[in-house]
Amino acid sequence: MKKVLTTLLLAIACLGAGAQNQATEERIGDILSQMSLHEKILLLHAQSKFTSPGVPRLGIRQLSMSDGPHGVRAELEWNSWRSARWTNDSIVAFPSLSCLAASWNRELSALYGSAVSEEFAFRGKDVLLGPGVNIARTPLNGRAFEYMGEDPLLAGEMAVPYIIAAQENGIACCLKHFVLNDQETDRFGVNVNVSERALREIYLAPFKMAVDKAHVWSIMGSYNYYKGVHGCQNGWLINDILKDEWQWDGALISDWGGTTDTPQATFGGLDIEMGTYTDGKERESPFGYEDYFLADKLEALVLSGDIPESVVDEKAARVLRLILRTSMNPQKVIGAQCSEAHYEACRRIGEEGIVLLKNEASALPLSLDKCGRILVVGENATRSLTEGGGSSELKTRRDISPLEALQRLGKIDYAQGYYSGNPIYDRQEQLDPSRQEALMQEALSKAREADLVIFVGGLNKNHGQDCENGDRESYDLPFGQNELISRLAEIQNNIIVVTFGGNAYATPWISKVKALLHCWYLGSEAGEALANVLSGKVTPSGKLPVTFARRYEDYPYVKFGERAYPGLRDVPATPNSAGEIPSSQVWYDEGIFVGYRGFEKSRCEAQFPFGYGLSYTTFEYGNASVKTESDSVRVTLEVTNTGAFNGKEIVQVYVSAPGAKRKDMPLKELKAFAKTGLLEPGGRETLSMTIPFSDLTYWNETTHGWKAESGTYIFSIGASSADIRQSIKEKILF
Ligand code: BGC
Numbered sequence: 001m002k003k004v005l006t007t008l009l010l011a012i013a014c015l016g017a018g019a020q021n022q023a024t025e026e027r028i029g030d031i032l033s034q035m036s037l038h039e040k041i042l043l044l045h046a047q048s049k050f051t052s053p054g055v056p057r058l059g060i061r062q063l064s065m066s067d068g069p070h071g072v073r074a075e076l077e078w079n080s081w082r083s084a085r086w087t088n089d090s091i092v093a094f095p096s097l098s099c100l101a102a103s104w105n106r107e108l109s110a111l112y113g114s115a116v117s118e119e120f121a122f123r124g125k126d127v128l129l130g131p132g133v134n135i136a137r138t139p140l141n142g143r144a145f146e147y148m149g150e151d152p153l154l155a156g157e158m159a160v161p162y163i164i165a166a167q168e169n170g171i172a173c174c175l176k177h178f179v180l181n182d183q184e185t186d187r188f189g190v191n192v193n194v195s196e197r198a199l200r201e202i203y204l205a206p207f208k209m210a211v212d213k214a215h216v217w218s219i220m221g222s223y224n225y226y227k228g229v230h231g232c233q234n235g236w237l238i239n240d241i242l243k244d245e246w247q248w249d250g251a252l253i254s255d256w257g258g259t260t261d262t263p264q265a266t267f268g269g270l271d272i273e274m275g276t277y278t279d280g281k282e283r284e285s286p287f288g289y290e291d292y293f294l295a296d297k298l299e300a301l302v303l304s305g306d307i308p309e310s311v312v313d314e315k316a317a318r319v320l321r322l323i324l325r326t327s328m329n330p331q332k333v334i335g336a337q338c339s340e341a342h343y344e345a346c347r348r349i350g351e352e353g354i355v356l357l358k359n360e361a362s363a364l365p366l367s368l369d370k371c372g373r374i375l376v377v378g379e380n381a382t383r384s385l386t387e388g389g390g391s392s393e394l395k396t397r398r399d400i401s402p403l404e405a406l407q408r409l410g411k412i413d414y415a416q417g418y419y420s421g422n423p424i425y426d427r428q429e430q431l432d433p434s435r436q437e438a439l440m441q442e443a444l445s446k447a448r449e450a451d452l453v454i455f456v457g458g459l460n461k462n463h464g465q466d467c468e469n470g471d472r473e474s475y476d477l478p479f480g481q482n483e484l485i486s487r488l489a490e491i492q493n494n495i496i497v498v499t500f501g502g503n504a505y506a507t508p509w510i511s512k513v514k515a516l517l518h519c520w521y522l523g524s525e526a527g528e529a530l531a532n533v534l535s536g537k538v539t540p541s542g543k544l545p546v547t548f549a550r551r552y553e554d555y556p557y558v559k560f561g562e563r564a565y566p567g568l569r570d571v572p573a574t575p576n577s578a579g580e581i582p583s584s585q586v587w588y589d590e591g592i593f594v595g596y597r598g599f600e601k602s603r604c605e606a607q608f609p610f611g612y613g614l615s616y617t618t619f620e621y622g623n624a625s626v627k628t629e630s631d632s633v634r635v636t637l638e639v640t641n642t643g644a645f646n647g648k649e650i651v652q653v654y655v656s657a658p659g660a661k662r663k664d665m666p667l668k669e670l671k672a673f674a675k676t677g678l679l680e681p682g683g684r685e686t687l688s689m690t691i692p693f694s695d696l697t698y699w700n701e702t703t704h705g706w707k708a709e710s711g712t713y714i715f716s717i718g719a720s721s722a723d724i725r726q727s728i729k730e731k732i733l734f
Pocket of ligand 1: 067068129176255256391
């Protein structure tokens, strides 16, 4: 017993400073000391598709998990991906995380985390699988809609309030997908080759913020390989960086089916194995949960002395901590499902995430009484965009489509214009060209009779669009929409384009349309949020979390060829300790020059730059002040609403380091941002933003550490990355 206790205390001591609650830690030690090896190992693997067991003998409850991140997924069967056919699991679909990121509003992120976690609590869940902070390196990533853009600071800052608010309700977030899961093409087999500097400064940075600032309770490993080892069992990433260097005290959960080897997963830092292929409880299957890599196989290796029991103790302690924080947390809320407050949160987040990209001659807001005959064209005016897309699919109780909401405002005609087939599986080439042509002709002839056309299209959740396990097939809008918009514009010059979609796309018709609004995905209240912005009830205030390039070729990695995306197949490699070889290799040759950092380096003008978004009103920036304090820099300025509408403004602070002219330094990087509250015409607000010195460092590949460089920094304050209003020099000595 003494030996067990010493091992336990050691294991707990190893958990480091992050483990804050002494009483909880003592309780974990006490529980562990009473558990058999078999019971500890039970904690480390699934007992169904989405639950892992507790220890009933000791009154330790199980963990119940669910996707995430935009609402609670409909209930699935215990052992399969089939629907459980519940009739009481319809929920509120919240806007996509790309929409939340576009709001640049931390308060809305907290509102999101609070509301969505209440739905999880009500459904008896403990772990919310999300949010995701993988970086939008390519506009083709099929899951970009579940992430928060191309900039690590924005993604991290927007994830933090969501996580804190959810965890305050006793629901753990499981931050996805640690790390480098930035494409869906060959997601299970691709090995990512990336410089240490880009890994640290770009890809790990938002995860680190969530660990440091939100103390996220669980993190999901990624499928892809790094240094030839899968993300879920990668000791460099999980043990060395996440657990040792960052002193993270949470539990690392595998992505579903992301575990492949017992010793590698055990020593690589995995704490809970989920989703390994099994029919489990249906006993006729030869493969059950006890056959998981972190189950009987692990027990045998501990019993034979090949794996020390202390490694199991360390994992079990982390899982117990997660259980005590969630399923056994006396403060966990009861929650609510489909409450009016949740619909309201959904609408508010949606309204603020919509980005106005063009507004010629103040075409928007619409003066509905003066618009004449309005025709809405486009499948996304009526299509459910909450179904499909993969694991983030949602079954909603009540959705308001754009067409429905617009028809409430007045008499509006509709033509579908194009079709896209089955939500999940129909590929573009399977669509019937004659049906497509007929739909286009119908829209064109109705457009001739209209005074205003509102086109509502974009991407959807079909495979090959915004959908898991495959990337987008093209940077263009799908289903013939480019041609349709251009043809509509030929016969009707009063045309407003509204798009849904998780990422950037080409806009070759932009000069022919009056206005463009990009809505990401807006969830259950899509129509309401959109109609409020179109009608001017709400002034748009979102700004882009990604760069919209003019041409696909302009994205920074494209010039490096297929090796930089989507990767090369069958590259010879040495098998890892589990005997596996990646099926493809991708090289992030652009290094840290991702998104706007790359566009600015090559002086390539974007169609719509990072951080860009218009308003119905105008804002004036007062003179900013930049003050160096003991360990940070404070930027302060006053913003005044100088236009005729109520509105909110997002101010961005980009920093150029002393070496910005060097080849290896970005010209500038986002280091702070703030959004005003709702300002009436003439209203003003003082914004104050703090940049800690630690955010002014860069990763030095020679010393393998962060380096602060004393010298003159330039603080550029702007309305977007390409609209800098003031630049202030400040000498900083570290
Ligand atoms: C996805 C995860 C998801 C899990 C469970 C995986 O395929 O990559 O994001 O949480 O399935 O549905």
